[in-house]
Amino acid sequence: MSDSEPAPSLYAAREPIFPRRVSGKFRNLKWYIMAVTLGIYYLTPWIRWDRGPSLPDQAVLLDLAGRRFYFFWIEIWPHEFYFVAGLLIMAGLGLFLFTSALGRVWCGYACPQTVWTDLFILVERWIEGDRNARLRLHRQQGWDLRKARLRLTKWVAWLLIGLATGGAWVFYFADAPTLLRDLVTLNAHPVAYTTMTILTLTTFLFGGFAREQICIYACPWPRIQAAMMDEDTLTVGYRDWRGEPRGKLKKAPAAAVPEPQGDCIDCMACVNVCPMGIDIRDGQQMECITCALCIDACDDVMAKIGKPRGLIDYMALSDEAEERAGKPPRKVWTHILRPRTVMYTALWGLVGLGLLFALFIRSDIELTVAPVRNPTFVTLSDGSIRNTYDVRLRNKHGEARPFALSIKGGEGMRIALEGVEGTIVEVPADTALLQRVYIVAPSQAPASAAATSPVRIWVEDRDSGERAYKDTTFNGRGN
Structure with a gap:
């Protein structure tokens, strides 16, 4: 290349695409x-x-x-x-x-x-x-x-x-x-x-x-998409064995021997309607979005010149050899119902059923328990041991509900709620309420940081009777 010639550009300017209107x-x-x-x-x-x-x-x-x-x-x-993650998996x-x-x-x-x-x-x-x-x-x-x-x-x-x-x-x-x-x-x-x-x-x-x-x-x-498709995938394609050699539509003289010509009359209708600006007759391309507008355009032209439809159509590569030999294309369902699609459908259905099952079995009341670790326990003046917990109570109902808290698992243990008389707390509608809870065990043995005992905290909706629980540990007192 001489010094006077401009260097070739690595970027080709975009040519605007103006698709033609098509019906079908x-x-x-x-x-x-x-x-x-x-x-x-x-x-x-x-x-x-x-x-x-x-x-x-x-x-x-x-x-x-x-x-x-x-x-x-x-x-x-x-x-x-x-639930959102499951819906995204189903979408994928x-x-x-x-x-x-x-x-x-x-x-x-x-x-x-x-x-x-x-x-x-x-x-x-x-x-x-x-x-x-x-x-x-x-x-x-x-x-x-x-x-x-x-x-x-x-x-x-x-x-x-x-x-x-x-x-x-x-x-x-x-x-x-x-x-x-x-x-x-x-x-x-x-x-x-x-x-x-x-x-x-x-x-x-x-x-x-x-x-x-x-x-x-x-x-x-x-x-x-190439990893998702195989030779049985139905996609838009051009039957070149029927359309080639392409040429303009013309009537041969009666005495002349017509030259061999395919059904494609090179009218460019398929190209003019394509929103991606490609020629489907060049084969499957990355730009093709399978919108099938070229099928409508080609079928319209075939009807006008008296040729059968389907020169451009949804087709699978596995049908090419049989169609070239003159055999009819296979049924659509044989391409759709195959091991890969059945596997995807089964996985999709399993995830959907799992989400429905989780949706129907979930409770309208829930609780989470977080033990307060600083300090892990407190020894009171009478020798009893107290643990502190932050309990988050979730009321998923549309109205306020009274929740009653209780414990199970520790002999002689009692529960107390900060700022509340008794063990019942009012949880507003559709709200998660953070409640400070104290569990106190009577003095039976010297307190030890290494001594723990299992405790189960229960919550009950006093209106509906629905219950939920969460297991935790009580520190400072062994079994």
Whole structure:
């Protein structure tokens, strides 16, 4: 390379992709999923759920201040984080299952990046027109009043969608009607405004400008999916043995011998509708999100030229040899029901059943006991020995309950509560109350730091009769 030649760039500038509008069963399925998922996201914080006078009435609420997660009739406490961990495990296994069976079907239909990008492209198409109109506007040199008006209208619409997205997110962390009033009157916490601003801008940039770049460069899943797929995975592919050699559609003269030609007429419809800008006829690629829009586009062209559908279709590599030989493709269920997918389904179901079992057997009252170690015991003036414990009582009911404490395991031992007459303490609704508890043993032998005896502390809900216990040790007195 001579000194006058510029050094080659290691970075290729992004070529904007303007997908063409397409109709078909897969496009309609994507519309349905987009409507359902966006509806769930935007409307869920406004669903009310009556839990009683002292509890929030929002159906789904991540109450960080109160350290609670409310999901309709389910309430998750901080020490029950294993429920959240179990749901994350189920989500991971579900992703493995769908990828093993149908490739990147999650990416193509339900991934938030895909859903919001589809919404942004829909708005862009409404304002600027279909693919050719958007291409002409993009290639137009310079700005005029029309281009400025269209671009400004589109960007304002995108920002409003981003604002609604960020606003809906913060509504999951506080009472939605109250927070909305505070946001409008500028009385909300700065964290709410900061979160909304960040999510508004990221939604605007990711859905409006980055689009496929997020899927290709930022998302790790395209690089992991190969480990989840095998030759029986159904994914979008091109039947080159049927489509090649491709060529333009033309009618041969009656006397001429037609040249051999496949069904593909090289119309580029599959490329023009692809939101990732790839050519599926080049084979399976990392960028493909299995959205199947190319199937709709190709099937439409095949119907117009009188060819059978399926030139581009959901297919498995294991079917290639048989189809090349002229045999029909195998049934779909033979690809889906195989050892890998059955194993993922079984694991997913086991985790789900385990979570349901843990949910139904958990108690509405709980306690934790922490012995006070400084000092481990105190010898009183009458020779009796006293241990101190911090007992945290959890009342998961929607109303205050009287909890009675008692002990078992030490002969002659008695229990006393700090600041309370007797052994009954009132625990407020849906609260964990920290209570200082004293256990006193009569003097029967000289106190010894090495002498311990087991003790069981019981708590009973005097209204329902439900009981719970926790084992601990009493220091300074042997059995």
